[in-house]
Amino acid sequence: MTRLDQLSQRGRDFLGARQAIMAGAMTWVSERHLVSAISNAGGFGVIACGSMTPALLDAEIAATRALTDKPFGVNLITLHPAMMELIGVCARHGVSHIVLAGGLPSGAAIAAIKAAGAKLMCFAPTAALARKLVRSGVDAIIIEGSEAGGHIGPVSLGVLAQEILPVITDVPVFVAGGIGRGAAIAAWLEMGASGVQLGTRFAASAESVAHANFKKAFFRASARDAVASVQIDPRLPVIPVRALKNAGTEAFTAKQREIAEAVDRGAMDLAAGQLAIEHYWAGALRRAVVDGDIENGSLMAGQSVGMVTREQPVAEIIAELVAEADAALHSRASPFESAA
Template sequence: MSGTMNARETLDQLWKPGCDFLGSRYALLGGAMSWVSERNLVSAISNAGGFGVIACGAMEPERLEEEIVATQALTDKPFGVNLITMHPKLDALVDVCLAHKVTHVVLAGGVPTGATIRRVRDGGARVMGFAPALALGKRLVKLGIEALVIEGSEAGGHVGPVSLNVLAQEILPNITEVPVFVAGGLGRGDAVLSYLEQGAAGGQFGTVFAASKESIAHERFKEAFRRGNARDAVMSVQLDERFPVIPVRGLSNAATRHFMTHQADVIERFRKGEIEREAAQLEIEHFWAGALRRAVIEGDVENGSMMAGQSVGMVKEIRPVADIINTLVDQAVEALQRRERRIHAEPAQ
């Protein structure tokens, strides 16, 4: 028992900077996933000791206000709101968060301006940002960002080109002024522990929570996660550098295969002079319009966008959020205990 208590105390000490910053019992964030990270999942994560984050996405200010108020009715614990910096009504969305005393604002989907960062901080909220590279992380800290999330290419949804393993080695030793949370491909608590020991403040999980009982995602969506393997979560492929495709990781299905033929058809029409370059680019981009909602809400797992990280291979059953979080904590504690046993084991004769 004392070994377990000592391990828990060690874990508490390792992620104390993250817990202090978030105001949560555990430094475990929920990734902001469009259509998934809404009131039910966010409140469940925060109530279980983690830190839920609402995905604002393309919401209008009035819709975001509704979601914040509904979430606050379900939890008295801190939670955050993820805002896309390119949203045309970003200032109004920030004002909604501040008016409703949201404790943390996460600025994503682009580089936030110093003015936006100051607006959040002056309004009394903590502000976080994403850093896919060391140089950008340092720049954000200079601009006033109070915490960073570094997300590897193993993550689901829109991803960068570098794995979390490499990002952590590049960034964690070199940015120590603010808490840095790791994300991308995380499915177990002992994995988070390894990054805590490198200097991380905590970990962010998306895929495992998307498949939880409290997630409003369609049952067919969750079942696809339960059946999926790590290798099934693939990045979208770009056929022609003249027509950029934003890299997105999701489960391979009929839509991902059709996207390849769609790109090829559009590029061939452009080559023949049947369509202008700008129109061709729009046709390629519009292929996925509404596809995430089709998968998450309507349950069309073949023709929708099945955004998922490579940790999907570790989703073996649909469990309550509290069970998931408790398991993550237990796995970290058990890893610490195993290490102590190895260190103090008697040498073989």
């Protein structure tokens, strides 16, 4: 067994995959083709349910199952109004892993997932919340740093990992945010992570259904082009979104001002304002990913985007990451370990 296999054993066993490499769930991108390709290549694909109806999720799971006999997961947003129905759809299909994102899951949701026999994964932005989730029955934790693309928290993965990995040992912990090379995977595994989650590299892969314009924007971008959105009005707590700078970035700033003014006039309450902002992001992302409007759409990308320079098949990406991780670990092995 290689050093990489030893370090990733817990994560591989948990996922049921050859490699402890998860794919981030990206709305409009993480669908049947990409998810099945990642699982077939030895990684672990995750369907992004987003705002899908139960019927749409039912069809997407069935279509993914037709393309792979390997394990894959489904990412559900905790605030989805049909949350319990979506869990029911996953249960009927025997989905092995469910990832909950977007807030603290309810006790009812956790109980339903556990009753279905699925393994439950949740995001934790702090050590205290990670402990609480584990006590509530969560089977694995994901910690995602601010380097990631899409909706992000305020703290980098380097800090989160130092805070959380030493204290969460009862369950596997997967790390995410800014990971673009296998050497980084090796380092996180050595630090105590059970596996990693990547999104940006897979978003621009050959199997990704994202528009060619969307992928080309990734190939041209550097890390500093992936910027976090700015909150204009503290009354409208907007979760920052990391995306490539374009006209859409400025449009979002203007949209926040427009909504804040509507709240001031009494034409809209705060809850409706926050919902309008989330709807804006969903529409802007679709314009970029599906329609290829890279000027006005949202080009959600992590800071690892500078390491995405060309379109590669998923299998090639995973093989490259594994080879790089193996090489990094081998270079740090003692002469005795190398001889063994």
